[in-house]
Every structure is written in structure tokens, then in C-alpha cells.
Amino acid sequence: MHMNLILGGDPRAEFPVPGTEVFDTEGDWVLAEKAAKIGEALIESQECFQSLQRAAIRYLWKRRGATQPKLHLGKCQRPSGLLRYFSNCDFIVWFSANNVRDCKLTYWQMEALVFHELKHASLEEKDGVLIPVSVPHDWEGFVDEIKRYGIWKRDIRPIAEASAYALTLPFGEK
Secondary structure (H helix, E strand, C coil), X not given: CCCCCCCCCCCCCECCCCCHHHHHHHCCEEECHHXXXXXXXXXXXXXXXXXXXXXCEEEEEECCCCCCCCCCCEEEECCCHHHHHHHCXXXXXXXXXXXXHHHCCEHHHHHHHHHHHHCCEEEEXXXXXXXXXXXXXXXXXXXXXXXXXXXCCHHHHHHHHHHHHHHHCCCCCC
């Protein structure tokens, strides 16, 4: 597998995460500018994100993400109501600063995380209007993710193992 980052650079280098002092002065949320550049490049270059080319997306770092029952690295949300009014965007993609920092994600893993979160967003046309839609986890999204980034985090391994096992099963070819 070739590990070429969408923006170039060393895929094995640790991705920079804002320190706790940034949140102490700025609050619980800060802009994730480097992640935004990755997201913009992915949307521009990957056919699977074609519907997002006209989407307004904000990328943020969240001071703390959940660690139980499962480590939470990020999330793509569709804002509604008052949040939609003030954010003026179709989607908010945020990353847990504490968990990304503690896991020491590389640029490769961070790009994979941005890719994964963008797979949860889509703009669909309805009566001539583009409507933001949240997309749940699906096999198609995981296939794209695994083809491009491999098993970039532990919880993808069972999916890859199940797929490999399924290939050994006989298929009815009648």
C-alpha cells in the first residue's frame, strides 16, 4: 500500500493537536485548520465526496471526547435549529483533542479519520434544493476507507477479518 498523503508530507509524522493551554484560553472548541485543509483536499479530489463540493463544513477540535465505553476520536454532525443558524454550515466535523493526542495519531491516521467522518455527510437534491443528510455506517463506506487507508485503527480489524473469512465460504453460483 502506498502511503501518499492528500497534501503530501510524511505520513508517519505525528499530527499536531492543540495543547490543553489552548483550550484554557479559547474554551472547549477551537478551529481545526489543518484537518480542514485535509477535508477540503479530500472533497476536491475524491469522487466519493462529489456531493460535498458545495457543502459548508466546519472542522473543530473538542477539548475532551469520550473514552468509555469506546474511545471517541471524532464525529460528523448535521447542525439544526439554533446551532445551524449560528454556525451557518451544513456539517460540523469535530475531533477529540484528548484522544487524538493520547493515541498519537499520525498524519496518515488523521487523514483516514477525516475521510471516515466525511463519509457520514452528503448533500442530496430534493425539489431543486440541496439538503444535508447524515449517513450512517455502511459497508460501502468501510470498503472505501479500508482500500485507501488499510487497517488504520484497531476497531477496523474485525471488519477486515470478517471480510477475509467470508471470501473462504462457498457461494451458490447457480
